[in-house]
Amino acid sequence: MTETIVEMRHITKRFPGIIANDDINLSICKGEIFALLGENGAGKSTLMSMLFGLYEPDQGEFLVRGQQVKIDSPNQAVALDIGMVHQHFQLVSNFTVTENIIMGVETSKRRLGIFPTVDLKNSEKKVAALSEQYGLEVDPRAVIEDLQISERQRVEILKMLYRNAEILIFDEPTAVLTPQEIQFLLQIIRNLRDNGKTVILITHKLDEIKQVADRCAILNRGRLIAVRDVSQTSTQEMARLMVGHDIAFTLDKKPAQFGEEILRVDSLTVENEEKYEAIRQVSFSVHRGEIYALAGVAGNGQVELADAISGLLPVKSGHIYLKQTDITQESVRARNLRGLSYIPEDRQSVGLILDFTLQDNLVLKRYFQPGFRKGQRIKLERWQSYARRLSQVYDIRSANGIQTVVRSMSGGNQQKAIIAREIDQDSDLQIYVQPTRGLDIGAITSIREKLIQERDHGKAILLISLELDEIMACADTIGVLYHGSLQTEARAGELDMETVGAYMMGAQHE
Amino acid sequence: MNTMIIDGLSYALPLLIIACGGIFSERSGVTNLALEGFLGFGAFTGSLFVALTSSWFSNGSTVPMYLAFLFAMLGGGFYALLFALLCIKFRANQVIAGVVINILSVALTGFLTSQINSSVFGEASNKFQLGVSPRWTVPGLSQIPVLGAVFTKFYPFEILIVILVIFINYLLYKTRFGMHLRAAGDNPQAVDTAGISVAKVRFTAVVIAGMLAGLGGMCYAYSISTNFSPSIYFGAGYLAIAAMIFGNWKLMPTLAACLIFGLARSGAYQLVGYLKLSSNYTNLALAIPYVLTLLLLIFFSKTNRAPRALGEIYDKSKR
Numbered sequence: 001m002t003e004t005i006v007e008m009r010h011i012t013k014r015f016p017g018i019i020a021n022d023d024i025n026l027s028i029c030k031g032e033i034f035a036l037l038g039e040n041g042a043g044k045s046t047l048m049s050m051l052f053g054l055y056e057p058d059q060g061e062f063l064v065r066g067q068q069v070k071i072d073s074p075n076q077a078v079a080l081d082i083g084m085v086h087q088h089f090q091l092v093s094n095f096t097v098t099e100n101i102i103m104g105v106e107t108s109k110r111r112l113g114i115f116p117t118v119d120l121k122n123s124e125k126k127v128a129a130l131s132e133q134y135g136l137e138v139d140p141r142a143v144i145e146d147l148q149i150s151e152r153q154r155v156e157i158l159k160m161l162y163r164n165a166e167i168l169i170f171d172e173p174t175a176v177l178t179p180q181e182i183q184f185l186l187q188i189i190r191n192l193r194d195n196g197k198t199v200i201l202i203t204h205k206l207d208e209i210k211q212v213a214d215r216c217a218i219l220n221r222g223r224l225i226a227v228r229d230v231s232q233t234s235t236q237e238m239a240r241l242m243v244g245h246d247i248a249f250t251l252d253k254k255p256a257q258f259g260e261e262i263l264r265v266d267s268l269t270v271e272n273e274e275k276y277e278a279i280r281q282v283s284f285s286v287h288r289g290e291i292y293a294l295a296g297v298a299g300n301g302q303v304e305l306a307d308a309i310s311g312l313l314p315v316k317s318g319h320i321y322l323k324q325t326d327i328t329q330e331s332v333r334a335r336n337l338r339g340l341s342y343i344p345e346d347r348q349s350v351g352l353i354l355d356f357t358l359q360d361n362l363v364l365k366r367y368f369q370p371g372f373r374k375g376q377r378i379k380l381e382r383w384q385s386y387a388r389r390l391s392q393v394y395d396i397r398s399a400n401g402i403q404t405v406v407r408s409m410s411g412g413n414q415q416k417a418i419i420a421r422e423i424d425q426d427s428d429l430q431i432y433v434q435p436t437r438g439l440d441i442g443a444i445t446s447i448r449e450k451l452i453q454e455r456d457h458g459k460a461i462l463l464i465s466l467e468l469d470e471i472m473a474c475a476d477t478i479g480v481l482y483h484g485s486l487q488t489e490a491r492a493g494e495l496d497m498e499t500v501g502a503y504m505m506g507a508q509h510e
Numbered sequence: 511m512n513t514m515i516i517d518g519l520s521y522a523l524p525l526l527i528i529a530c531g532g533i534f535s536e537r538s539g540v541t542n543l544a545l546e547g548f549l550g551f552g553a554f555t556g557s558l559f560v561a562l563t564s565s566w567f568s569n570g571s572t573v574p575m576y577l578a579f580l581f582a583m584l585g586g587g588f589y590a591l592l593f594a595l596l597c598i599k600f601r602a603n604q605v606i607a608g609v610v611i612n613i614l615s616v617a618l619t620g621f622l623t624s625q626i627n628s629s630v631f632g633e634a635s636n637k638f639q640l641g642v643s644p645r646w647t648v649p650g651l652s653q654i655p656v657l658g659a660v661f662t663k664f665y666p667f668e669i670l671i672v673i674l675v676i677f678i679n680y681l682l683y684k685t686r687f688g689m690h691l692r693a694a695g696d697n698p699q700a701v702d703t704a705g706i707s708v709a710k711v712r713f714t715a716v717v718i719a720g721m722l723a724g725l726g727g728m729c730y731a732y733s734i735s736t737n738f739s740p741s742i743y744f745g746a747g748y749l750a751i752a753a754m755i756f757g758n759w760k761l762m763p764t765l766a767a768c769l770i771f772g773l774a775r776s777g778a779y780q781l782v783g784y785l786k787l788s789s790n791y792t793n794l795a796l797a798i799p800y801v802l803t804l805l806l807l808i809f810f811s812k813t814n815r816a817p818r819a820l821g822e823i824y825d826k827s828k829r
Contacts, residue, residue, distance in 0.1 A: 094692070104701075116686075
């Protein structure tokens with residue numbers, strides 16, 4: 001494990017307004033499993049995309065097998081025996097496994113001496129041999145659309161191997177898999193290493209790194225924090241390095257005054273669009289004057305939970321009670337009118353109609369109410385005065401006032417618009433999912449203050465966030481979601497950041 | 511009965527080759543409503559060649575006809591270049607581009623035919639006269655009851671089409687190009703990451719579509735009217751699209767759809783004659799393939815699956 005196969009020197013990559021990678025120096029040895037660990041947006045995927053030729057670095061250079069190389073396209077990367085399994089698979093759905101694997105590097109034989117014909121039979125044999133060698137069980141003749149996600153992933157891996165890749169990059173490969181499938185994949189990754197391949201694993205799941213990786217590099221906000229031997233490093237330390245040394249925001253926050261129960265979720269199970277149980281048997285309740293914060297790494301069921309409570313996703317089993325009324329089967333509007341506000345994670349596709357004006361977006365939950373219409377006709381003056389008032393009170397800034405098309409507004413002001421619309425409903429329950437994602441410090445602070453202010457007004461707040469410091473700063477009660485289940489639940493003072501971090505990574509409740 | 515099969519086939523096979531053009535284009539991911547325009551322009555080019563060279567050949571020679579087929583393919587392919595440029599290079603909306611190409615084809619060929627007739631031949635006509643295609647009968651085989659009609663009085667182009675369709679089947683399903691073409695219509699990103707240019711594949715596919723449709727148009731010019739006139743735009747391009755959709759964008763089912771359309775049409779003709787109805791009813795009979803289209807749509811649209819990336823303008827940066 002001493003021979004260096006990939007070396008990165010001073011790699012820097014800037015995107016407008018953000019430094020994705022800042023002067024990164026790394027060397028990866030031949031035949032090891034090297035993990036890249038970091039939170040969302042730490043710059044792991046960007047770094048590896050550059051190695052695979054999808055982006056070019058602004059500064060710095062790559063050395064592969066000691067040779068300085070310029071990788072400006074994936075084809076170039078493949079020529080250097082580098083392969084990558086993306087999060088979104090690149091497969092032709094109506095082709096067989098073999099056809100997908102050989103596409104672009106097909107071999108032909110001549111029929112009747114003149115007609116070149118793709119040699120499927122031999123390719124199938126070759127694919128079958130490869131899949132046996134690495135324990136990648138898949139039928140070479142199966143059609144992709146009949147395969148499960150985990151099988152499709154194996155096809156992607158075979159695609160790399162078929163092209164003789166020596167350096168295999170996996171971009172968050174377990175995000176789409178069930179726990180059993182994850183174990184299977186980790187075994188495959190070990191097999192690959194044992195066959196002399198070099199594996200680079202991008203992930204934010206500590207338990208997986210602990211299971212398979214030899215070494216790991218920890219990235220935080222584009223910078224390389226540390227490179228550690230996994231066997232010499234505790235999960236706690238990795239978590240601490242990953243989250244960074246930044247101290248959580250301290251907000252001016254009075255002790256909570258809990259009132260009556262507003263939301264009760266009772267053994268809720270929710271399936272996502274792939275019919276996978278994204279939320280399993282989750283129960284909790286939120287009271288007046290309480291900020292209940294749900295922590296968890298992305299993709300552990302947070303979005304599904306919020307969508308189910310707000311009525312966007314159907315519930316498989318269990319019940320949701322709003323102020324003691326069972327709302328499990330009610331429509332989204334009925335829930336809104338009962339007093340539920342929802343600030344969704346995806347503000348652009350769920351929260352707003354981007355090509356409508358600010359005014360029209362602000363009245364979205366009001367326009368049907370008396371006062372905003374006369375019969376079927378809308379009362380435009382009322383819309384305008386309402387939108388103007390909201391944009392003043394909530395300080396929403398835009399180029400053309402309330403007639404600005406929302407698409408052209410900044411992310412922070414888009415978010416303010418959603419929050420203004422939702423808070424102005426005066427709902428007793430407010431659900432916030434990732435309310436400060438992608439915003440600058442100023443907007444983040446003002447939104448967090450708003451949250452606490454609403455709590456002090458006696459609202460029940462459910463805050464779902466991927467950012468641990470946000471959870472620690474705002475929560476009165478903390479719950480941790482892991483693989484769709486509530487891992488633990490405690491008063492805010494009873495848990496410190498590292499403990500929550502450990503639960504987020506799947507540590508068991510002792 | 512015999513007439514019905516003979517006429518049905520001579521109508522169905524050109525329709526099939528036009529539909530094959532549609533299959534090439536759409537399986538590569540380019541929505542193609544422009545077949546009508548392609549076939550018209552192709553037939554125009556072929557007929558123009560015949561008109562210009564008629565003095566070179568002896569009366570009754572079949573050489574001009576075969577050359578007309580060749581030139582129709584070249585003309586159709588050339589005209590399809592325009593469509594490919596609009597859709598692939600300039601990323602125009604494929605439906606609108608298709609409609610524009612059709613309208614332009616009608617206008618352009620009509621205008622050019624009249625202009626060339628008056629300036630080159632000094633006559634006022636919107637037609638190019640073509641010779642009469644020979645029709646062949648296989649002795650022996652044609653004597654078989656019912657099936658014999660298949661080998662009776664068929665046009666030479668019918669053989670040409672059958673050979674071409676076998677070749678198309680090979681090209682689409684057995685070669686690297688065919689693989690890339692079908693992949694581009696399902697997941698162009700996958701094609702791109704495999705190091706193959708999606709634009710090139712689609713460009714080639716659309717040009718082939720133009721060539722096949724042009725050939726189909728030329729066949730109709732010989733079989734239906736023995737001249738080229740604006741009546742070539744009688745809707746075969748649209749019917750071919752319908753046949754391709756019922757055929758689920760696959761060759762053999764599309765062949766079946768074309769045969770049904772062809773036999774329905776010739777059958778309806780026979781019926782009008784048999785019932786001794788007035789010629790007014792012929793127009794009604796002509797509508798039968800289209801009515802059939804509607805009925806089939808009701809049954810087939812549920813099970814049908816278009817290529818996944820059909821009509822999707824491929825953008826590399828959106829990977």
